[in-house]
Amino acid sequence: MTSPKPIVPADATPIRMTAAGILEVPDRPIVPFIEGDGTGPDIWRAAVRVLDAAVEKEFGGGKKIAWTEVYAGEKAKRLFDTWLPDETLEAFKTYLVGIKGPLTTPVGGGIRSLNVAIRQMLDLYVCLRPVRYFNGVPSPVKMPEKVDMVIFRENTEDIYAGVEWPAGSAEAQKLIGFLQNEMGVNKIRFPDSSGIGVKPVSREGSERLIRAAFDYALLHQRRSVTLVHKGNIMKFTEGAFRDWGYALAKREYAGRIVAWDDCGGRPEPGQVLLKDAIADIALQQVLTRPEEFDVIATLNLNGDYLSDALAAQVGGIGIAPGGNINYLTGHAVFEATHGTAPKYANLDKVNPGSVLLSGVMLLEHLGWTGAAGRIVRALEKTIGQKTVTYDFARLMEGATEVSCSEFGNRVIANL
Numbered sequence: 001m002t003s004p005k006p007i008v009p010a011d012a013t014p015i016r017m018t019a020a021g022i023l024e025v026p027d028r029p030i031v032p033f034i035e036g037d038g039t040g041p042d043i044w045r046a047a048v049r050v051l052d053a054a055v056e057k058e059f060g061g062g063k064k065i066a067w068t069e070v071y072a073g074e075k076a077k078r079l080f081d082t083w084l085p086d087e088t089l090e091a092f093k094t095y096l097v098g099i100k101g102p103l104t105t106p107v108g109g110g111i112r113s114l115n116v117a118i119r120q121m122l123d124l125y126v127c128l129r130p131v132r133y134f135n136g137v138p139s140p141v142k143m144p145e146k147v148d149m150v151i152f153r154e155n156t157e158d159i160y161a162g163v164e165w166p167a168g169s170a171e172a173q174k175l176i177g178f179l180q181n182e183m184g185v186n187k188i189r190f191p192d193s194s195g196i197g198v199k200p201v202s203r204e205g206s207e208r209l210i211r212a213a214f215d216y217a218l219l220h221q222r223r224s225v226t227l228v229h230k231g232n233i234m235k236f237t238e239g240a241f242r243d244w245g246y247a248l249a250k251r252e253y254a255g256r257i258v259a260w261d262d263c264g265g266r267p268e269p270g271q272v273l274l275k276d277a278i279a280d281i282a283l284q285q286v287l288t289r290p291e292e293f294d295v296i297a298t299l300n301l302n303g304d305y306l307s308d309a310l311a312a313q314v315g316g317i318g319i320a321p322g323g324n325i326n327y328l329t330g331h332a333v334f335e336a337t338h339g340t341a342p343k344y345a346n347l348d349k350v351n352p353g354s355v356l357l358s359g360v361m362l363l364e365h366l367g368w369t370g371a372a373g374r375i376v377r378a379l380e381k382t383i384g385q386k387t388v389t390y391d392f393a394r395l396m397e398g399a400t401e402v403s404c405s406e407f408g409n410r411v412i413a414n415l
């Protein structure tokens, strides 16, 4: 293979977004995919067969996705000596909607996250992570069915954006000098061994994320939106996020999104309640009082922690889907919440549920909701039959453990 340029099937055409913001989806849409590192190839192989089978069943051959491979991570490095070829980003830009497997990010040094880079470069400002319970899934909590939350995680800013310099570097020293000498930061200690990270949070970035959460809550008739923040401590970033959220509700959503203080916590029918919670107590309450949380809007790092923690409550990271979306341009790259789980790479073992459900989100995004619904029902049926991968089998009594690919087969049989 000589070039990372994607090979697009001749009969396929791109998805487009109209000037009115409507996605135009042809019957044979080009959808780029990244296989991913570690367990990525195993779960993708299993999931794509289910996605294709569901589309075939729903449309009787009238529609079919033209999956088009693009490269990133270890495979791109191996084949083309680059971690993230320009052609990959170009393909996601051109074809609008894609899907990816997990990509490895080394801890400490090494390359910066390719996952974060893709979100930043395509300006995919919403990380959408719905968390719901599927009947029969083993869970560590007593009433997992009470968890039905949709996380809107800001995806392009925050301390997560990777603006940081290592301890001892000239840049870190320069920034420390600037803080001490020009910004009057004299009350905290800055040993020479200090690394420095910067946490940018903008009004624009916060508002577009919170707007997406509000629109979703109204469209899907959800009960509430909770702004989760650490604004008591980080006043001008996390605190501002909260304040901008309340101000946005008043300015653009008056009478539809109503703040707790303005309705005593009792919105009229059809209205969505807006409240906020400080991140530390929120992490406790989503566990102890999950029914009080519905749609959640939060900053990048909080959303990362919250989405893994919530996934645990409904049976783990093996069925935790997600999507990175720019609602204004139509660009979207769907991906599982979990990572590469490297110890299981190429063992055909892990649960393909997260990437499969991310594919379900992709189908819903295309408006192919019938095919999406078929997969969800088949997945529930398969779990109900106690035919599951190792992660569920180790927690279920009387379960039959199957491989990743066999789980895919069983879901297809139940479509």
Ligand SMILES: NC(=O)C1=CN([C@@H]2O[C@H](COP(=O)(O)OP(=O)(O)OC[C@H]3O[C@@H](n4cnc5c(N)ncnc54)[C@H](OP(=O)(O)O)[C@@H]3O)[C@@H](O)[C@H]2O)C=CC1
Pocket: 039, 043, 101, 102, 103, 104, 105, 106, 115, 317, 318, 335, 336, 337, 338, 339, 340, 341, 342, 350, 351, 352, 353, 354, 391
């Ligand atoms: N969006 C992305 O691409 C992401 C990438 N990453 C990257 O992935 C790498 C590994 O991260 P790590 O912290 O180990 O987290 P992982 O999510 O990769 O794995 C942690 C544990 O979660 C469980 N798990 C993960 N995937 C599945 C699955 N499909 N089915 C069942 N169980 C699963 C396994 O648990 P058990 O051991 O109990 O079986 C696994 O050991 C890092 O480089 C990280 O940066 C991390 C998150 C997201």
Ligand SMILES: O=C(O)CCC(=O)C(=O)O
Pocket: 103, 104, 105, 113, 114, 115, 116, 304, 337
């Ligand atoms: O980019 C990574 O390696 C980790 C990202 C992550 O954990 C997430 O987005 O949930």
Ligand SMILES: [Mg+2]
Pocket: 304, 305, 308, 337
């Ligand atoms: Mg994460």
